Amino acid sequence: MKKKRVLLIYPYFYTGVIKDQLFPPLGISMLSASLKQKGIETMKLDCTFLTMAAAIEKAKAYKPDITGIYIMTTLEKNAIGLLKKLKKCNPGSLYIAGGPLATLYPQKFAEHFDCVFKGEAAISFPDFCDDYLKVNSGVEFLITSEGSKYPGIYSLKAATIDSPVMHLTKKEIDCCPIPDRQDFDHERYQCQSFKYSGKKTATIMMTYGCPFSCDFCSKPIFGNEVRFRCLEKIFEEIRDITSYGYDSLWIADDLFTWDLQFLEKFCERCIKEDLGISWSCLSRVDSLTDEIARIMKKAGCTKVYLGIESGNDVILKLMNKKIDTATVRRGVAVLKRNGINCTGFFIVGYPGETVETIEETFAFALSLEIEEISFNVPYPLPGSKLYERVSGIKDDDWTIENETRFLYKSEFNEQWLQERIQEIQLLNSGKYRRSLM
Known part of the structure; x- marks a missing residue:
């Protein structure tokens, strides 16, 4: 039986411009740690030193059940471009957006993604992934799930799910x-x-x-x-x-x-x-x-x-x-x-x-x-x-x-x-x- 997998993507591609601050992405690192703590197989796809084609190949080979993409203002174009290509090579994956821009405009990104996680998702996103991967019912899980169980979730797959953001204590x-x-x-x-x-x-x-x-x-x-x-x-x-x-x-x-x-x-x-x-x-x-x-x-x-x-x-x-x-x-x-x-x-x-x-x-x-x-x-x-x-x-x-x-x-x-x-x-x-x- 194929082990269930989550892929986390940071869609920045280094252009060669001199930068005084270029670091491994913290956001997907934090989510990856929480997912692994739950025993969920997780891969981080940091696109910084990759080409778009190489990133697509890595994602295609991994065959994730859930794909999460981090979106901030400067990464929107890359994120949407990746999403379109990934949907073709991994059509069975559930696609989730997170990050500052997705938090500000959840409805906009829910039109492209299966769902959006707003705000601090270090607990709610791993909880959601854990439940989703256990039931094996695809997008139907979104339709039947109780949004309040996952703070910050937003989806347009059925009736709108819009759970308020709850900041971590x-x-x-x-x-x-x-x-x-x-x-x-x-x-x-x-x-x-x-x-x-x-x-x-x-x-x-x-x-x-x-x-x-x-x-x-x-x-x-x-x-x-x-x-x-x-x-x-x-x-x-x-x-x-x-x-x-x-x-x-x-x-x-x-x-x-x-x-x-x-x-x-x-x-x-x-x-x-x-x-x-x-x-x-x-x-x-x-x-x-x-x-x-x-x-x-x-x-x-x-x-x-x-x-x-x-x-x-x-x-x-x-x-x-x-x-x-x-x-x-x-x-x-x-x-x-x-x-x-x-x-x-x-x-x-x-x-x-x-x-x-x-x-x-x-x-x-x-x-x-x-x-x-x-x-x-x-x-x-x-x-x-x-x-x-x-x-x-x-x-x-x-x-x-x-x-x-x-x-x-x-x-x-x-x-x-x-x-x-x-x-x-x-x-x-x-x-x-x-x-x-």
Whole structure:
């Protein structure tokens, strides 16, 4: 008797564009671990270093009973293209969509897929797969199933099934197994990372959720409530990461540094266990002190990425950032005093800006004298307040990588902005090099 199988697909195909962050996909890794914990045979199909044809062949050979495809804004075109081809070679599989974009627009994707899982699906999706594979009744299972049993499920196969999203509790999160990182092409990932930074970096998440409501931000998966994983599970995962040869962590949480008590305990554990791994993280500028920055440095923190966004207080209010330029200066100074490198992220050309406010942001960025400054134009992510205000967005625009270009009708000249950004970045890199002499 053929063993029942689940295939999880991450439909990103690396284009060769230089990227500072290219990591094995965490989402399908987490689902794979939960499925395997239930005894379900599971394969992760990471398309990053494959061609479309090679990915199709691998999926065809595996012959899964359930195929799950992760969809975010930049991957929609790839996901739908894969789905059409897979339905031809594996017509008997049940096709399921998940991820941020599927969460935002379940009805749209339910027209292509058998069903959609919205939000955090680390428990509901494996439960669904386990039940579905036991009954062996195909799509009929969807027609007869009770939607409330699987939080976040959405389907149009019969009468509409639309179960509300339920965010995981801290207890549920801590009961989940660590992500399944087996069978990724770790050598290729490490090679790409080492070329850019001289480190072999993997990504990890330690918190879920964010209570802030920045105008340009969309958070369909994890919601507003902040939940912290237990340190035991975190360090179990870090040890697993190092077993694959990684020597650095990119902590991808929005709010890793928000709770200073949690951050201090993490740093103390890093120092105690001495795992020989460095790390970098995102941070708000208003959550750091000299005391915590010192222990972060001692614990292996090499760089902090700051979402500064603007050098004009009026524009910061427009973005609903809940910070001002004085707070930014204090936060940067804390990190610099304690020997931690900084990268500042800025957005220029925001709706409501003027050329004068953009120039203020350029001047402010240079005045901070941080190691790296990164500028981009606003990206109106689906689900954000910004997305609701702009027009002229095309789906194909999301496939463009590493280009400063507007995805909507803007009053600002793209070429001028591109040239000014390049000039400012050259000025900053020159100042930084001179400061090291």
